[in-house]
Amino acid sequence: MSSIYGEYDKILEIIKNEIQNRIINYTNQEYQKTGMKIYEHLIARVKTSESMCEKCRRKGFPETPETALKIMRDSIGIRIVCSFIDDIYANINYIKSFPDCRVLEEKDYIKHAKSNGYRSYHMILEIETAYPDIQGNSPGKYFVEIQLRTIAMDSWASLEHKLKYKKHIENQELIVSELKRCADELAACDVSMQTIRTLIQNS
Amino acid sequence: MRLLLAEDEKELSRALTAILQHSKYAVDAVYDGQAAVEQAGNNAYDAMIFDIMMPKLDGIQALKQIRASGNYTPVLLLTAKSEIDDRVTGLDAGADDYLTKPFAMKELLARIRSMIRRAADYSPKVMKIGSVTLDTEEQSVSCENSIRLASKETRMLEFFMTNPGKSISTEELFRHIWGTADPVDQKIVFMYVSFLNSKLSAINADISITGDSDYILETRSSQP
Numbered sequence: 039m040s041s042i043y044g045e046y047d048k049i050l051e052i053i054k055n056e057i058q059n060r061i062i063n064y065t066n067q068e069y070q071k072t073g074m075k076i077y078e079h080l081i082a083r084v085k086t087s088e089s090m091c092e093k094c095r096r097k098g099f100p101e102t103p104e105t106a107l108k109i110m111r112d113s114i115g116i117r118i119v120c121s122f123i124d125d126i127y128a129n130i131n132y133i134k135s136f137p138d139c140r141v142l143e144e145k146d147y148i149k150h151a152k153s154n155g156y157r158s159y160h161m162i163l164e165i166e167t168a169y170p171d172i173q174g175n176s177p178g179k180y181f182v183e184i185q186l187r188t189i190a191m192d193s194w195a196s197l198e199h200k201l202k203y204k205k206h207i208e209n210q211e212l213i214v215s216e217l218k219r220c221a222d223e224l225a226a227c228d229v230s231m232q233t234i235r236t237l238i239q240n241s
Numbered sequence: 242m243r244l245l246l247a248e249d250e251k252e253l254s255r256a257l258t259a260i261l262q263h264s265k266y267a268v269d270a271v272y273d274g275q276a277a278v279e280q281a282g283n284n285a286y287d288a289m290i291f292d293i294m295m296p297k298l299d300g301i302q303a304l305k306q307i308r309a310s311g312n313y314t315p316v317l318l319l320t321a322k323s324e325i326d327d328r329v330t331g332l333d334a335g336a337d338d339y340l341t342k343p344f345a346m347k348e349l350l351a352r353i354r355s356m357i358r359r360a361a362d363y364s365p366k367v368m369k370i371g372s373v374t375l376d377t378e379e380q381s382v383s384c385e386n387s388i389r390l391a392s393k394e395t396r397m398l399e400f401f402m403t404n405p406g407k408s409i410s411t412e413e414l415f416r417h418i419w420g421t422a423d424p425v426d427q428k429i430v431f432m433y434v435s436f437l438n439s440k441l442s443a444i445n446a447d448i449s450i451t452g453d454s455d456y457i458l459e460t461r462s463s464q465p
Contacts, residue, residue, distance in 0.1 A: 149445060151386040219389070222381060225443065226389040233439040237432065 041087040042094070043113065044103040049169045050084045053180050054114045057165070058082040061118060064132050076125050076132075078189055082116045107172050111142075111162050111181040118186045123148065123232045126159055126186045133184065139163045142181075148191075154214060155221025156195060159186040190224040242357065242416055243267040245289040247277035247303065248319065249296060257290075260346050266353075274298025281307045281314070285404035285413060288315045288357050290349075293327050301327065301334050308335035313403060315356040319344075368402045371447040371460045375402055385445040393418055394440070397433050401450060401458035408455045 041047045058080065065076045085093075090110065091101045099105040106113055120126050126148065134141060143162040151157050163182040171178030187195065198217055244261060248254040249272045258268045269284065271277050275297040281289065289307075291300035298306070304316055318331040318339040328339050337356050340349055366378045373384045380395045381387050390398065396418050401409070411430045418433075419425055434450050441449055447461050 149386075149443075218387075219381075222387050223389045225386070226391075226440065229388065229439045229443045230391075230436055233435050237435060 042090050042101055042103060042106045043084075043087065044172075046103060046107060046172060047084065047087075049167070049178075050114055050180070052169070053165060053167055053182065054082050054084055054116070056167075057114070057116060057163075057182055057184075060136070061116070061129070061132075064129075075121075076128050077118045077120045080116065080118045082114075085110075085113050085115060103172055107180070112183040114180065114182045116182065116184045117192075118184065119192045120186065120188055122235055123188060123228055124236075126188065129186055130159065130161070133161065133163070136163075136165075138166045139182075151221070151225070153218075154198075155218035155225075156198070157187065157191045157221065157225060158195065160184070161186075188228050190228050194221050194224050242287040243269070243284065243413060244353070245277060245280050245284070245286045246270045247272070247274065247290070247295060247300065248292045249273060249294070250292070257349075260350075261353075264350055272296075274300060274303035277303045278306050281312055282310065283407060285400065285407050285409045285417075286314050287360075287417060288317065288353055290317045290319065290353070292319045293324060293331065294321070301331050304331065304336055305334045311403075313360075315360050317349075317352055317356060368399065370402050370405055370458070373441070373444070373446045373448050375399060382440060382446075383444060384441075384447070386443065388440050388444050390440065391436075394433060394437055398437055401437075401456070405448075405458045405460070408452070408457050410455050414456065 043050060061077070061080060068074065068076045090106045090113065093110060094101045094105050097110075099109055118126075118129055120129065133139070140163065141161055142164050143160075145160040147156055147158050147160065161184040163184065165180050165182055166177040167180060169178050170176055171180060173179075198221075201213075201217070242265070244266045246254060246257055246261070246268055248257060248270070251272070254270050254272065258270050261268045269280055269286075271280055273296045274291070277289070277291060277295075277300075278298065281303075291303060293300040295303075300318055304318070307314075307316070315337040316335065318328070318336045319342055320327050320331065320339050321342055331339055337359075338352050340352060366376065368375045368377070373382060375382050375395070375398055377395055377399055380390045380392065382390055382398060397414065400414065400417055411427055414430045414434075415427045419429070431453075434456055438450055448458060449461060450456050451459050
């Protein structure tokens with residue numbers, strides 16, 4: 039079965055690797071300077087053809103390369119997981135300095151947590167590349183979705199995601215509010231750890 | 242611990258002040274009800290002792306004004322033996338206890354200790370200042386987001402929210418939250434103020450604690 043991205047799947051890989059390498063190099067430079075990494079770990083992926091097809095179907099779009107590359111904006115996804123909250127904003131500032139990228143959308147679910155307690159920072163970038171895109175633009179334009187979180191936010195999101203599969207459970211409301219309580223407790227730890235680090239750095 | 246004493250009989254006031262200070266309380270003495278309301282508005286007290294019969298405002302009128310301003314600091318009323326109605330109106334106006342004159346100093350000290358001990362149970366479970374809500378039972382503070390608090394953070398924020406806009410010293414905070422016997426370094430006060438400020442900022446609160454050894458809970462007029 040051929041990819042929904044058609045001939046562009048290789049370009050997506052190249053762009054993904056390019057952005058990923060910039061972030062890796064950035065943290066390595068900072069590590070040389072301060073002995074501290076700016077992120078804890080990072081995951082970069084091109085959304086599989088199967089999940090992209092499924093998403094197009096779910097949203098009512100034709101399963102074509104045009105939809106996958108120009109309507110959906112998460113064909114390339116990078117998740118940066120940081121130790122401390124301030125590191126998230128350091129990475130954001132660095133990403134915003136890319137001369138070939140434009141930030142199309144930003145959602146700060148850290149300062150404005152979702153009602154279920156979800157916390158994370160989302161960005162959609164548009165990158166100009168030397169490679170052509172499906173609309174024949176040169177330089178070609180591609181979307182990159184970036185999510186930034188702390189380890190605690192990441193662990194909450196991944197555990198909550200695992201629970202979601204069982205829908206229509208008893209006591210739904212109670213469980214949602216208890217999950218939110220867990221998110222608020224983890225957020226409390228993140229904020230306290232950040233404060234302790236700041237106090238140590240300032241003393 | 243800091244006490245406000247409102248007693249218009251100068252002799253009795255002097256004697257009470259001396260004994261309370263001997264028991265390690267800091268005492269602010271005033272001699273009429275109007276001054277008591279003003280002092281209660283300016284400073285954070287652990288407990289207040291009001292005589293009922295006082296010039297300008299009597300003890301009950303002063304107490305009513307203080308409670309109406311949202312101040313739930315424990316109050317003990319001193320009454321004369323014949324004033325049964327005063328005791329009833331006093332308790333209904335928000336007094337926590339009363340003592341009939343003449344009284345034994347020992348009993349006054351015991352009642353102050355008891356009142357301060359129970360203060361946590363008397364204070365409201367949910368408090369609100371600006372757009373910020375503190376739920377002391379849930380140990381959580383919320384504005385746009387909500388976040389959990391540690392037990393000492395909850396008590397500290399409760400103390401600040403009971404006394405908004407008043408300057409509270411490191412010493413007072415330390416005594417109120419850690420108690421006098423605790424050998425912990427007072428630098429911990431600064432640390433907990435930092436924790437609270439970070440958490441208030443994490444929920445986008447419109448209040449924050451300012452200062453560096455005397456602290457004030459302030460409402461910010463506009464959010465950045």
